[in-house]
Amino acid sequence: MRYLYKPVFTFLLAGSLALGGCQTTRKADRHFENFDYALAIDEYQEAFAGKEPKLKGAQRLADSYRLTRQTVKAEEWYAKVVAMPEADPVNIFYYAEALRSNGKYFEAKTQYQNYAMKVPAQAAMANAKAQACDAALKLLEEPATAIVVNETAINSGNADFSPTPYQNGIIFASDRGGAASSGKDKEEGTYGWTGRPFLQMFYAQRNEDSTWQLPVMVDESLNSKYHDGTAAVDSSNTTLYFTRTNMVKVKNKNINTDPTSWVKKPLSNDYVNRLEIYSAQQDSGKWSNVKPFEYNKVTEYSVGHPALSPDGQVMYFVSDKPGGYGETDIYYTEKQADGSWGQPVNAGSTINTVGKEMFPAFDQQGNLYFSSDTHSGFGGLDVFRAKGSRSTWSKPENLRAPVNSPKDDFGLAFMPNQKNELVGYMSSNRDSNNGTDDIYSFKLLSNAVLLVTTLERIQMPSKKSTTQPLPDVRLKLAIQGTTDSTIAFSDRNGEYLYGVMKGNIYELMGEKFGYLSQSATVNIDTTSLSDTTRVTLIFDKSTVNQSIVIENIYYDLDKWNIRPDAAAELNKLVRTLKDNPSIKIELGAHTDSREGQGYNQLLSERRAQSAVEYLVSQGIARNRLTWRGYGETRLVNKCADGVECPEDMHQMNRRTEFKIK
Numbered sequence: 001m002r003y004l005y006k007p008v009f010t011f012l013l014a015g016s017l018a019l020g021g022c023q024t025t026r027k028a029d030r031h032f033e034n035f036d037y038a039l040a041i042d043e044y045q046e047a048f049a050g051k052e053p054k055l056k057g058a059q060r061l062a063d064s065y066r067l068t069r070q071t072v073k074a075e076e077w078y079a080k081v082v083a084m085p086e087a088d089p090v091n092i093f094y095y096a097e098a099l100r101s102n103g104k105y106f107e108a109k110t111q112y113q114n115y116a117m118k119v120p121a122q123a124a125m126a127n128a129k130a131q132a133c134d135a136a137l138k139l140l141e142e143p144a145t146a147i148v149v150n151e152t153a154i155n156s157g158n159a160d161f162s163p164t165p166y167q168n169g170i171i172f173a174s175d176r177g178g179a180a181s182s183g184k185d186k187e188e189g190t191y192g193w194t195g196r197p198f199l200q201m202f203y204a205q206r207n208e209d210s211t212w213q214l215p216v217m218v219d220e221s222l223n224s225k226y227h228d229g230t231a232a233v234d235s236s237n238t239t240l241y242f243t244r245t246n247m248v249k250v251k252n253k254n255i256n257t258d259p260t261s262w263v264k265k266p267l268s269n270d271y272v273n274r275l276e277i278y279s280a281q282q283d284s285g286k287w288s289n290v291k292p293f294e295y296n297k298v299t300e301y302s303v304g305h306p307a308l309s310p311d312g313q314v315m316y317f318v319s320d321k322p323g324g325y326g327e328t329d330i331y332y333t334e335k336q337a338d339g340s341w342g343q344p345v346n347a348g349s350t351i352n353t354v355g356k357e358m359f360p361a362f363d364q365q366g367n368l369y370f371s372s373d374t375h376s377g378f379g380g381l382d383v384f385r386a387k388g389s390r391s392t393w394s395k396p397e398n399l400r401a402p403v404n405s406p407k408d409d410f411g412l413a414f415m416p417n418q419k420n421e422l423v424g425y426m427s428s429n430r431d432s433n434n435g436t437d438d439i440y441s442f443k444l445l446s447n448a449v450l451l452v453t454t455l456e457r458i459q460m461p462s463k464k465s466t467t468q469p470l471p472d473v474r475l476k477l478a479i480q481g482t483t484d485s486t487i488a489f490s491d492r493n494g495e496y497l498y499g500v501m502k503g504n505i506y507e508l509m510g511e512k513f514g515y516l517s518q519s520a521t522v523n524i525d526t527t528s529l530s531d532t533t534r535v536t537l538i539f540d541k542s543t544v545n546q547s548i549v550i551e552n553i554y555y556d557l558d559k560w561n562i563r564p565d566a567a568a569e570l571n572k573l574v575r576t577l578k579d580n581p582s583i584k585i586e587l588g589a590h591t592d593s594r595e596g597q598g599y600n601q602l603l604s605e606r607r608a609q610s611a612v613e614y615l616v617s618q619g620i621a622r623n624r625l626t627w628r629g630y631g632e633t634r635l636v637n638k639c640a641d642g643v644e645c646p647e648d649m650h651q652m653n654r655r656t657e658f659k660i661k
Contacts, residue, residue, distance in 0.1 A: 025057050031192070037064040038195025055084050059091060066094055068194060069435030071101040071407070082111075089118040093126065100133060100379040103406040108379075109133040135376045139400055145501075146424075146442040148402045150431065153212040154204050154439050158196050161427035161437040162230035162305075162359065162411035167237055169205035170413065170425065171218060172439060173229025176202075178217045191227075194435075199227035201242065210417050219287040222280060230359070230411065232306045232315075240280045240287065241315065243304035247273055275304035277317060295333065295344050297321070303331075307360040314390065315341060316360040316368075326354040330370060332390055348391035356381075359410040364422070364481045365505060368393065371410035381408040383426065385503055397503055403442055405430040421484045446499025448524050450477070453536045454490040454510055459548065461636070464652070469494030470539055473512045480505040480521070500524050500533070508535060509579070515539040516660075517579040540576075542583070544660050553611070553656040560606035562614045570611060573658065574618045584624045585658045587611050592653040593632045593641050605629030611656060626661065 028043030044053075044061040053061070062077035078095035081087050096111035109130045116126035154160060156176035163170035177197035191198055200223045204215040222228060224244055231242035277293035296303055301321040308315055316332045329352040333341040351357060355374030358381075362368060366389065371381040375396050382404040384396035398404060403426065411427035424442045429435055456470040471492045477500075478485035490496045490510075500506060506522045518537040525533065540548050550573060553566045562570065577583070589608035591600040608627040616622050632640075635653050639645035 028057070029060070032060050032064060034192065036192030037068050038190075039192055040064045041068070053080070055081065055086060058084070059087070062091070062094070066098065069408070069429060070433065071098050071435075072433065074098040075102055075104075089115060092118060093122070096126075096129065097379075100129075100136075101406050103379075105133040105137050132376055132379075136378045136406075139378060139398065139404075142400055143447070144402055144445060145400045145447050146403050146444045148426075148440050148442040151212065151425070151439045151441055154215060156215075157436070159194075159199070159436040160202075160439050163413045163425045163427070163439055164231050164233055165413055165415040166203065166233045166240075167205075169203060169212070170415075170439075171201055171203050171231050171233065171240075172215075173199050173231075174202050174215070175199045178202075196436075199229050201229050201231060206417075208418055221287050221290055230305055232308050234308055234312045235310075238282045240282070241293075241306035241308070242278055242280070243306070244276050244278050245273055246276050246298045248298045274298040275302035277303050277306050294341055305359050307362060309389070310362055310364055310366050316347065317344075318358045318360070319344075325349055325352040326356065326374070328356045328358055330357050330360050334390075345391060348393065350388075350393040351386060351396065359412075361412045361414075363414045365479065367503060369399075369412045370396075371408075372396070378404050379406045381410045383409050383412060387503060394503075399444075400447070403444075407432075408437070416482070416484065422479065422482050444501050446501060447531070448500050448502045449532045450498040450500045450506070450508075450522060450524065451532055451534045452490065452496045452498065452508065452510075453534070454494040454496075454512075455536060455538050456515070457538050457540050457548070459546070467538060470512065470515070473510045473515075473537070473539070476509045476511075478507050480507050508537070510537040510539070512539065514541060516542050516576055516583070519575060519579045542580070542660060547588070547657040547659050550656045550658065558603070560603065560610045562610055566611075567614065570614055571618065574615060574620060577615070577620050577624065584626075584661045586626045586628060586661050587615070587656065587658050588628045588630055590630045590634055590653060590655050590657070591632050592650040593635060593639055593643075594650065597631060601629060601631035601633075603629075604631045607656070 025047045028040050031040035041064045059081050062074055062081050065074035075098035078091055078098055081091045082095050092111055092115040096108045099108035112126045112130040116123040158176045160174045163172040175196045201218045202215040203218050205213045226245045228244050231240055233240050276296040276298055278290055280287040281289040303317050303319045305318040306315055313335045314332050316330055318328050319331055320328045330347040331344040332347055333344045336342055353374035357370055357372045359371045368386045371383055373381050375384055377398050383399045386393040386396045388394055407430040409428045413425045414422055417423050426440050427437045429437045454470045454473040455467040457465050457467055459465050471490055471494055473490040475488045475496055476485050477498055488496050502524050504524050508522055509519045511517045518539055520535050522535050550569055553569050587608055589604040591604050608629045612625050612627040637649055639649050
């Protein structure tokens with residue numbers, strides 16, 4: 001119901017009709033052929049009570065359970081179908097799919113391999129599915145990545161899914177019914193495919209203690225004649241983009257309804273249901289100005305599931321338009337100067353596969369989350385994360401269990417709670433017996449380690465420096481762009497281990513009284529073979545007028561311009577100054593004794609001034625900086641005029657230092 005794709009239903013229906021074995025199931029057959037699968041299930045169950053079903057009826061009942069996502073019952077009935085000698089081999093594939101969806105990977109692998117032998121033309125696909133079962137078993141061996149909780153106060157027992165943050169709560173899609181849906185279809189009152197009301201958008205407000213108020217239906221202007229949802233809201237909460245269905249007359253008489261188009265079944269095969277994106281503006285607490293997306297084209301294909309990048313300048317969506325990589329692909333469109341949206345572009349083959357990719361979403365750091373049934377996972381739809389933008393992405397990473405399960409997992413959203421902790425929300429049918437979805441909250445745990453080492457830099461009389469462990473440094477770690485932080489202290493060895501998530505960028509700050517604060521930006525790499533990322537913070541005492549040598553500041557002979565290697569070292573000083581905004585420094589440059597004293601004095605002054613200008617160019621206020629050239633007046637060794645010294649001893653005299661003033 002919530003998917004956006006064209007199933008191989010035409011082939012299935014033709015195969016079913018060709019089977020023999022007429023039974024007294026004409027009413028059930030009419031419902032099945034009319035796509036009213038919920039009603040067909042009831043009729044088939046009654047017809048088969050105490051009787052041994054024949055192939056046609058058994059297969060149709062199995063298909064009905066599959067198409068309403070009741071996987072336990074689908075497994076039971078496909079097992080009966082494949083045991084019948086004349087059953088079409090496609091049922092072996094559907095049996096394998098049901099087993100996999102129920103977490104029975106060993107049994108599913110056997111059935112995929114069986115299907116590959118029966119249908120050689122599909123062997124590559126089936127063997128890939130068998131290998132995916134092995135991959136799922138390996139994923140199950142890895143540690144849990146999150147704590148997942150069913151938000152029972154929001155969920156209804158019907159389908160509730162795809163939350164999106166809005167004001168102090170969430171907007172989500174639900175077929176629980178309500179005033180707007182009760183009068184939509186006076187003939188039936190329900191959507192025959194599922195046996196439940198049409199989807200509408202609801203709003204649930206979160207209380208200060210993180211409990212939820214009773215969900216209420218959103219504006220009537222957002223809920224139309226048939227199904228509505230999912231939605232995305234911009235950061236100002238003034239523009240909403242959402243999915244709506246449309247029934248379209250087509251010339252192709254053989255086309256079937258889209259079972260995921262969230263719309264009442266057509267009266268004949270002259271019609272097809274397709275998705276569109278609409279937008280609405282908020283004015284005085286009401287939604288108005290509802291208008292279609294520029295690139296809707298219901299006569300040819302569907303577009304839906306909108307999602308906005310954190311800056312609101314790019315909208316991503318899902319479509320089955322021709323020219324894509326698979327059944328449904330993720331596309332993007334960029335906001336133009338006049339507020340319109342540019343020509344849609346495919347998000348690329350790193351994200352999109354030959355299968356279904358859908359339900360894009362973003363966190364505050366700009367990571368893309370989406371669901372796929374083809375990237376390696378547990379089965380059904382799994383949630384994946386990728387870094388990048390537009391059509392350039394890192395390899396998608398499976399969020400693993402328990403965020404993902406053998407069932408369908410999709411529709412993520414992130415929002416801070418009252419403690420400013422970032423909480424994720426998602427949708428899944430993992431606990432459902434009738435195929436409906438629930439909304440869950442989750443908080444990601446670690447799948448990698450960040451080893452922080454805190455060292456004190458000690459200046460030696462020779463101006464060389466050494467380091468030693470610095471214990472009891474207060475460490476604060478936060479995901480970049482969030483206020484949710486974890487506080488810890490380094491141990492007596494100057495170390496602390498943080499649990500972190502691969503793919504995230506973290507901001508680390510270290511503080512200790514009597515020392516200059518130090519920070520670092522840490523990217524937890526998803527491609528590294530190691531699960532441990534190491535970062536070292538080196539602390540200098542905040543003592544006034546104590547010279548601190550900036551390591552590895554080199555200049556070309558007789559030059560004072562800042563080389564790239566010197567810039568890299570000066571950038572560390574830039575970060576120190578930004579971490580300690582109250583200090584002012586004097587930056588001094590020294591030369592060795594070669595050349596004349598006057599020349600060396602001038603050269604050192606130019607080098608010191610050049611370093612100061614570089615710091616200013618990086619955002620340091622000029623009134624925090626003074627500079628001074630010392631020439632060869634403060635040598636740190638015996639290498640004075642006329643003394644033969646090796647180059648490394650001369651280099652010790654060619655140094656750049658700073659003092660806290």
